[in-house]
Amino acid sequence: MQKIHILIILAILFVVNRDSYADGLLSVKYIEQKPFSLSAETVSTWKKEGIRVFVAHKEAKVLQAPFQITADTIVCWFHEEEAIQSKEATVEVYCEGNVTILQDENYEKYEQVYLRFETMTGVVVNPYTQPIKTFEEAQKTEVVLRGEEIRSRKEEEYLSHEIPKKVLTSDTPEKQEIVDIIADNIDSWQEEDKRIVVALGNVKINKKDAAIDADNVILWFDQKKSEDSEYSELPLSAIYAEGNVMMRRKDDMLIADKIFENIEEDKGILINSQIKTILQPQKQGAIRDESQKGKSEYLEGLPVYVSGEQIKHVDKGQYEIKNGVITTCGYGHPHYHFKGKKIRLIQRGKHNIISSTNNTFHVGSYPMGYLPYLSLDVRKKEKILRNWEFGSSSRFGSFLSTDWDLFAITGGSQKDWSDLIFSLDYLQERGLGAGINFEYRGQDAYGFLDTYYIKDKGEFDINDIPVEDEDRGSILWRHRQELPYDFRLDMEYSYLSDPRFLREFFRHEFKEEKDRETVLYLRRIHDTTAQTFLINEQLNGFDTTVDSLREKRYAERLPELTYQIIGEPIWDNRLIFTSESSATHFDSSLDRIDEPVQPQSVIRLDNVNRITMPWKPGFFNINPFVEGRVTGYSESIDTSGPNDEPNGPATGRFIGSLGFDWSSTHWRTYSVYNDFLRINRLRHIFVPELRYVYNPVVTEDPNTFYQYDEIDAQDSSQIVVIGVKNMLQTKRGEPGFEKNVDFVYFNLEYYIFPTDAGIFNDGINGIVIREDNFVNLDFRCKLTDIVTFVSERNEFNTEEFRFDVLSSGFEIYNPPKWQYFVGHRFIRDISSTLILAADYQISEKWSVAAREMYDFKSLDTDDTDDDGESDPKNLRTNFILSRYFHDWVASLTLELDPVRNDSSYRFDISPKGLQRTRNRFWF
Incomplete structure (x- = not known):
């Protein structure tokens, strides 16, 4: 066996090339490779000293x-000359007024922000209502x-929550709004104090807040105070x-046969018209977890249509329609729509509220339902019925599941900071179920x-477990609050x-989310310190993962206090000091199965201190350390007394540890080319590593203590980890636009336990003890742009010279048309599973997906033969x-689940991009 150890060590070290090396390598996707875009209702620009503003x-x-970043006003300084001379250019950005910085699901708010960006793709500018206005001279406005x-x-960078102060500007006279008119024929004359302009044939009009296309247009300008001005500079009344009239305003579009607008009074009338308003993206924030990312991206830009024979513009942003139609279907004859006796559209800031009375819902030309009153904020991508589905299951019988948006019925400002979903389900074999899902978000919570x-x-x-109580349910509340002073x-x-x-x-x-628990965590x-306060109690009285194969016992902490010093430099930065102290009261613990020894209420005091001395001789990184841990317990496991008491006296122990980490980064470039694998030279990056941890001093056997977590399980041990990380990189892409691609990634780590004490980890399945020497292998090869071979999280047991875990598979990924996966995962003595998955986009309207998991060696004892084989x-x-469909996705699902002894089919309809509020039943 020692020969095997030596051979593996030599194989690892053999790949290390000593002739070339580098101190470090930064391998990230730089933000400058991402497109930089600027959009707003209006955009103006000028150029000064090689900088475009x-x-x-x-x-x-x-x-x-x-x-x-969103704000009331944004100023960008684009270094245009720099962009011409090099691939990268700087963009300086100043934002003012209601500034929100978004990154993924997190956001921060300010009043003033200044940041510097780098871009390799230039700047894309998109004004909403009219073309970019260009000035010859710089405009010295306050912003x-x-x-x-x-x-x-x-x-x-500059970030400020203070409202900007006024500044002095140059005395530039305020110009009247410019109205651009283009037509085949334009005529103009004056009547009293009005200038009348008639434009005939292919008319295009652009003004500050709107753009109009029509066959013929008449415009009235007020010429009371501007006798000598051009009519295009006069106030439009x-x-x-x-x-064929088409008027565009911000995100709205008005289409009509005829339109008359009194600009001064903000009133008008539209004949045979339709208003198309665009749904706006919801204000983003971290409202739940990573699984919610991207759920609204498909709904952004989804239109809502309001039409009627006559639409009255009664006031600023207010319209009234008699016997009108509301729909999200853009067809001339919509597939579905609401008919309302009296419809009102009110546009206020970020809201487009539609209210309607005496509504009938139509599918095609057939009425399907009646709703006496309807109110929707269509700018907030609201759907009353968020999703619904029906089907049949061999375990649940026929079923109907629905999710209803309660806030969508009333609209209102609560939609800006919260969502309220009501779930109503019917299961033929199990009964009626209902639930409420309320989400909220604010600036700090x-x-x-x-x-x-x-x-x-x-x-x-x-598994044929009897139902003891017919009243079943759950309540889960999670809240995060950002407080002052960090x-x-x-x-x-x-x-x-x-x-x-x-x-x-x-x-x-049950399978994918964290355990249910009752927690208060502060x-x-x-800087380099951290303090925590934790109260963790299981009010349910049982482990919420009781049906899983988890080995971990649930320990209640009532409470736990910790203080940490994280990487504090000492002795002129020669040493790094790290410390953690904790005081924990374990009230009780809950097990999946009964234990011979029942844990008692225990107080544990623990302190661990580590001193590291970073050392860098040449191109090596060496971090030797010494560590000491002192742990005290108010009670112990001691049954040796005459009264056979279940607990013993107070006790404690000391653990002394030492070890080191060693690593070095090397690279070499090879002139290798291959058209089939699209290899354009290769860069080999390899990082050898060596870790050693030794606990020579352990004053007490861990079996003396109650085992709550990995601190209690530590014992005298030696661990040696020898590893090497290898990466082969090449360039792929069109000439001049090549990008670095990780062609091969290979990671190997060899774990050796000289004293056979093993390794203790507090993992997903509790305290995991690994005693056999093993090699951890990860391999990934991107054969082409769409085909990748993956073999990760493999474990080779060198004691028995066979794989404990072995996985492999091919990822074939060509979005959005199709993607496939074929793989196999082997776990010794447990399973040997074949995994097949496929997604194929048949057309723009149809797609199909299939999944298959087949175990050739199931651990299920019901399937075990007499000879022990599964x-x-x-x-x-x-x-x-x-x-x-236009804004909905309908799916038919067929499913076989032998593990749950269930076969089912279901049909569901959901808005595009909106996931189900809750994953109920078996899906």
């Missing part, structure tokens, strides 16, 4: 993924001057347009409340009616056919 007003937005003053400080209740008529759960508070409350409720009705949450991180078993099969 853009000023964006009203609903201004800067986007360079993953960052997005520009404030931005110039901050630029002069030469700072990388009224406009009449006819023939966000969270959600989930509730669900079902009066269960069933007699048995999965404090953050996380709170969670969880209630479950019984241990099997989640597995029976919410399998997705933390503060400042029979093959199908784990899961499903097939999904989807049809994409």
